[in-house]
Amino acid sequence: MKYTKLGNSGLSVSQIALGMMSFGSSEWRPWVLDEAQSRPLVQRAIELGINYFDTADMYSAGRSEELTGKFVREFCRREEAVIATKVFYPVEMGFKGGAAGGAKPARRPNADGLSRKHILHAVDASLARLGTDYIDLYQIHRLDPETPLEETMEALHDVVKSGKVRYLGASSMAAWQFAKAQQIAREHGWTRFISMQNHYNLAYREEEREMIPLCRDQGVAVIPWSPLARGFLAGNRDAADTSRSATIRAQTDDVAQKYYGSAGDLRVLAELSRLARQKAVSNATLAYAWLLHKGVTAPIVGATKLPHLEQAVAALYGQLTDEDVALLEAPYEPHRVIGHT
Numbered sequence: 001m002k003y004t005k006l007g008n009s010g011l012s013v014s015q016i017a018l019g020m021m022s023f024g025s026s027e028w029r030p031w032v033l034d035e036a037q038s039r040p041l042v043q044r045a046i047e048l049g050i051n052y053f054d055t056a057d058m059y060s061a062g063r064s065e066e067l068t069g070k071f072v073r074e075f076c077r078r079e080e081a082v083i084a085t086k087v088f089y090p091v092e093m094g095f096k097g098g099a100a101g102g103a104k105p106a107r108r109p110n111a112d113g114l115s116r117k118h119i120l121h122a123v124d125a126s127l128a129r130l131g132t133d134y135i136d137l138y139q140i141h142r143l144d145p146e147t148p149l150e151e152t153m154e155a156l157h158d159v160v161k162s163g164k165v166r167y168l169g170a171s172s173m174a175a176w177q178f179a180k181a182q183q184i185a186r187e188h189g190w191t192r193f194i195s196m197q198n199h200y201n202l203a204y205r206e207e208e209r210e211m212i213p214l215c216r217d218q219g220v221a222v223i224p225w226s227p228l229a230r231g232f233l234a235g236n237r238d239a240a241d242t243s244r245s246a247t248i249r250a251q252t253d254d255v256a257q258k259y260y261g262s263a264g265d266l267r268v269l270a271e272l273s274r275l276a277r278q279k280a281v282s283n284a285t286l287a288y289a290w291l292l293h294k295g296v297t298a299p300i301v302g303a304t305k306l307p308h309l310e311q312a313v314a315a316l317y318g319q320l321t322d323e324d325v326a327l328l329e330a331p332y333e334p335h336r337v338i339g340h341t
């Protein structure tokens, strides 16, 4: 395994982060693995040297945090592990995510968002589910347009100063909003975000316009979510008829079906598959290698089978040429903004 610092901080993370959204309860989403199926994957990830685990309070309505804490206790030394979680969305089984289809449960007062009240409640709830005294990286899952940004940034600073959280991170939003949040923190002497968890992969590169140059300039770590476009780039989805696809996620992940699969995306996938065959590596390894070549700190990989882990780690040890990168990038067509809500 290779390790790096998370942005300008002193925090050491493996250059492959394990996405814990895949682990929790199949009651939440059918493709999520329950505890017994999850354990060998997380154990293997740790054997491979992964020390960075990304969960969120909303994943499987808190079950993902419970399993994250449990597996870290079983297989890691707490002081070596980096536990990242998130706050913003409601934590209930009926809430499948901002972009998920179907009816959403009725909103309840103070049960979501980034008010001082919700942040201070949510951090304690996450700590209890994780079964740990502190969270290494506390991330805002989205921006809350209903709460003054000053209120959010002060509350986040307070959870750091209370000792419950070591570092702060943010997730998808517009670059100007991220710059504004950092500026507010700087003006008040409050804790700033050290990382940006954004939507970035070969099939979605809009972040190259503003957010990634901003992060590079400011020394903020870029830790992309859905680095395989929710499995689309793996090349085993049947675009014409998802019910014929090879895996439960490919058949049932309505967010993936909504986000990816345009004619341009299919051309990106075709080139990725062609080059992967030529190099005798998996699509996944090549897609992760491209992200690392672009300078991301660590892709947050969503693994549901043991070989997925080895194929992710293999990306750290391959070399891409400038010609490979040009071939992989050539078919890309610009997208509308995806993943900010």
Ligand SMILES: NC(=O)c1ccc[n+]([C@@H]2O[C@H](COP(=O)([O-])OP(=O)(O)OC[C@H]3O[C@@H](n4cnc5c(N)ncnc54)[C@H](OP(=O)(O)O)[C@@H]3O)[C@@H](O)[C@H]2O)c1
Pocket (backbone or CB within 6 Å): 018, 019, 020, 021, 022, 031, 054, 055, 141, 171, 172, 197, 224, 225, 226, 227, 228, 229, 230, 231, 232, 234, 236, 247, 248, 249, 250, 282, 284, 285, 300, 301, 302, 303, 304, 305, 307, 308, 309, 311, 312
């Ligand atoms: N901040 C946010 O808003 C946000 C949003 C989404 C995700 N996330 C984070 O990002 C993490 C990863 O997201 P994701 O699960 O969407 O990531 P992803 O890596 O884009 O997709 C994961 C899926 O790709 C397939 N896959 C992975 N490795 C493969 C391989 N080697 N060969 C073939 N197929 C492979 C699996 O599909 P099958 O299960 O079908 O085999 C797996 O479920 C999450 O766990 C979460 O921590 C954050």
